[in-house]
Amino acid sequence: MREERILSGISGLDELIGGGFPKGSVTLISGGPGSGKTIFALQMLIRGAERFGEAGLYATLTEDPEDLRLDASSFGWDMRSLERAGRLVLLDLRPSRFWELRSEERSDSFFSWVWKNIRLKAEEIRAKRITIDSLNVLSAQFQDEYQFRRKIMSLIEALHEFSDSISLLVFEQITLERTIEEFLTDGVIVLHYIPVKNGMLRAIQILKMRRTEHSENFHPLRITSEGIRINPKESVTFF
Numbered sequence: 001m002r003e004e005r006i007l008s009g010i011s012g013l014d015e016l017i018g019g020g021f022p023k024g025s026v027t028l029i030s031g032g033p034g035s036g037k038t039i040f041a042l043q044m045l046i047r048g049a050e051r052f053g054e055a056g057l058y059a060t061l062t063e064d065p066e067d068l069r070l071d072a073s074s075f076g077w078d079m080r081s082l083e084r085a086g087r088l089v090l091l092d093l094r095p096s097r098f099w100e101l102r103s104e105e106r107s108d109s110f111f112s113w114v115w116k117n118i119r120l121k122a123e124e125i126r127a128k129r130i131t132i133d134s135l136n137v138l139s140a141q142f143q144d145e146y147q148f149r150r151k152i153m154s155l156i157e158a159l160h161e162f163s164d165s166i167s168l169l170v171f172e173q174i175t176l177e178r179t180i181e182e183f184l185t186d187g188v189i190v191l192h193y194i195p196v197k198n199g200m201l202r203a204i205q206i207l208k209m210r211r212t213e214h215s216e217n218f219h220p221l222r223i224t225s226e227g228i229r230i231n232p233k234e235s236v237t238f239f
């Protein structure tokens with residue numbers, strides 16, 4: 001039986017991943033600074049809400065929500081109106097917010113506070129797309145690798161329970177080496193932003209997508225005034 005898919009809403013992407021993201025899947029969106037991770041995630045949520053009427057939840061652990069609305073408005077996307085219509089929720093879960101809480105309002109840890117807030121809001125709005133930007137802020141809470149792996153696995157398991165939805169975990173790629181996070185999720189999409197002879201080159205790579213026949217090429221990606229565009233017909237080489 002063919003698995004049910006959720007369309008990304010990003011031009012050119014669904015063709016690379018067998019027609020969309022498998023329902024219930026958790027995908028890492030990985031890349032270096034400025035590679036387009038935040039725009040990618042915002043675009044998927046906004047398109048999902050606008051075109052398909054699917055509610056989206058964006059949990060920001062790094063950027064101020066107001067800055068995200070500004071990022072979006074630079075592409076002509078009006079987040080406020082989607083928020084007012086209840087189709088998009090921006091959850092401010094930056095660590096500073098946790099530490100501002102009075103001790104009696106605080107959960108036992110930052111990690112459980114983040115997850116509690118995401119779970120409650122995702123259930124309330126029946127979110128079809130859930131984004132956490134970024135996973136690194138959660139990972140940074142654990143010094144011990146075993147604890148860290150256990151916690152990230154439990155987070156992914158909990159996200160799998162939203163079996164009608166998809167989750168995107170933004171991941172700030174610090175080194176070119178493989179990391180534990182990439183082994184744990186169902187999918188890994190890498191946004192490359194690489195210096196070439198006369199500037200920078202953007203490309204997208206589907207590193208893995210479980211239960212899916214996917215492209216193994218690097219495809220050109222552009223950030224235009226209308227957002228991210230991917231050319232599934234072309235491939236680039238830069239190594």
Ligand SMILES: Nc1ncnc2c1ncn2[C@@H]1O[C@H](COP(=O)(O)OP(=O)(O)OP(=O)(O)O)[C@@H](O)[C@H]1O
Pocket residue numbers: 031032033034035036037038039040074075172223224225
């Ligand atoms: N309106 C726009 N039009 C064209 N390109 C844009 C526009 N807004 C942003 N960009 C490009 O996108 C880049 C930022 O993308 P984004 O914020 O998604 O990166 P990121 O991978 O989330 O970075 P970080 O790891 O620093 O959070 C900018 O540096 C710029 O090159």
Ligand SMILES: [Mg+2]
Pocket residue numbers: 037038039
């Ligand atoms: Mg970002």
